[in-house]
Amino acid sequence: MLVSEVMTTPARVITRDVTVEQALRRFRRQQVTAMPVVDGLGHLVGIVSEADLLRAGVAPEPPAEADHVAAPQAVVGGVMTRRVKTVSPHDDVAEVAHAMGELGIRSMPVLSRSRVVGMVARSDVDGHRSPPTASGVDVSRPGHSAVRRRSARARGGGIMSAAWSMGVVVGVDGSAASRHALEWAVNTAARHGGSVVAVAASEGPRGPVVPGATAGARPDAAPELRERAEQAVASLPGAPEPGERVEVRVEPGTASRVLASYSRTADLVVVGRGDGAGAERAARGSTSRTTAATSHGRVAVVPPGAGTSTPDHVVVGVGNFDEDPTPVLELAFDEARAGDRPVRLVHVIDPHVAFEAGTGRRGYAELWHDIATHELGALLERWSDKYPDVERTVSVRPGEVGAVLLDEVTERDLLVVGGRRHPAPAGRLLGSVPDALVRMAQCPVVVVHGGPGR
Template identity: 45%
Template sequence: MSITWYRGIVVGVDGSEESLAALDWAARAADVHEARLTVVASHATPATPAPGFGDAMREAQDEARHAAAAARARLGGHRPGGRDLEIIVLPGTAAHVLSQHARTCDLVVVGRRGLDALDRLLLGSTSSALAAASTGAVAVVPAGASTGDPYRIRVGVARDDEPDVLGAAFAEAAARDCALEVVHVTGSDPVTSALLSMDPVAASWHEAARADLADQVARWSEKYPQVACTLVIRRGSPAGALLADLTPDHLVVVGGRRHPSVVGRMLRSVPDAVLRAAPCPVLVVHVGHPEE
């Protein structure tokens, strides 16, 4: 994957404060990486005509146009990334339209609203749907999060996704001139931890995994010597470890694998759990092959 967003950044807006905050974050990311920024406002189209279809369509189109106009006014004369800004209005649900754009850009940025657990399970959200099914990286900016450069980046890594995830985290830390905390969680519960301590073979494999991760981090540190990096090994819930002591001024980077969005929400995947609760922007970097 690209970790410089050279193919551009796309941000979805709907006129809400959350989406305008996502716009601010995306504009800063475009400046940092000298990337092209495209702003997309979408409007849903009913699958079948119904009474009042025309009026509903016109109202949805008007709302999308107003959202696009609000985004243009928000940016004023600013040219994110030093390039011309593109603002487009398209038919379709936000998740579908943005996932299509994810095929031709490096990063999609969206805001996050405060849906409760039942709403997210039954209705979903644009942010969780994109994070689950997008072909590229997705940044989710919750209400109240800082939209400037973070003071610290926290990245959660597993043994099978370090190259993409660590690479993105180190590149962001270098570009944003901030510290990086690499978090790896092992022994997710007391029983597992006890078994590891009792089984010499399992314990040996466990230590080898930690050494391998430390080696990975060391190699990235050599590539980005300007990044102050700390490696933290924790036991417990992976999502809980990543969420601990977060503030709106953090940026969290997590790895994800594509899967149906509803399944991802129901199974409470680590990226989805972090997306639901983090008070700061979250960058989901997809790794490996799509899951069936």
């Protein structure tokens, strides 16, 4: 039996701007304990429960005759939970029931094409709860009884995925590279139940300064840029109308600065990589390189020719074991789970560094290999509790870091690496490994400076 057969539909939803007091009245009137929170386009941005609203502490109304100044009222957007566990209408009810019981979840939104189409509660599925059957158990790793989603490959997603409620932002300028990136962004957002915002940057000034015009923007640029962006949306497979799956915005400023600003809150910022031809372009740095170097969160750079559908493998570059890998691994495992794909952790041993660190002892590289293999294995074990259903492997190889990581991927994979944010000039001149990968990889590269909102 599928979720679509037991879910409550249509789902009762609420928006972020509703006050807590109004929301409580609605909850009691409609006799619900939780509601999905949606934006103006109907995309899921969070979930709010009755307990969340009660914790906000709504004060009783003062007497009508009292003189008082109304205090600002708390709104749903300030108390909701942003990271939402969701299911698909095509998920198996028994597996959902088992997962909800294991995680102690009372209700979840049902998503289809990034929109809430229903709600499923524990009471809807409890009668169908049973342990995963042999066909639904991942037996590749003894000791783990992970639900292997039977329908996951067919729909490109997975049960109990955490929706990207902050959405995906992609830069568009009408070029072939940006259209390619837009298609990749839409497909990626769909796997994670997220919305998409296509942003065109008005970089001016290219004409006369007009009093009262937005600083840095050419006065006639916005309509032209919006038209280009909407044409790019219309060229997507399935030709969605602008606003149906993709919201179009025009923002003043350089593309890299606008996208870096969005990276503070978005689940992912996406930018296409052009051919990079020309000495002037190389000297000043491309939009993709600058955005990847100066952003605050996660940035995906999509090269020409890269696959735009679910990646075959998610490859993660793991460097210094003293650094916290959580933001990098969280993105990698989320993507692997959403697409039902394996994760491969790669650590590279530079033989020259190993030789110097071992004060000339050539056997030090072998010792380093053993230590790295052990550390990666321990790291994967810690993440297996959170993602028991994700297949994972380890690769420890000697060589130059960038060259080895490039050798590990094809155009149909996804490469995920950590990055340190730099000011724009430094970010282009450092010649870091992430910068080299962004310039040279044949597959999409995600540089993770931190999680959403960090």
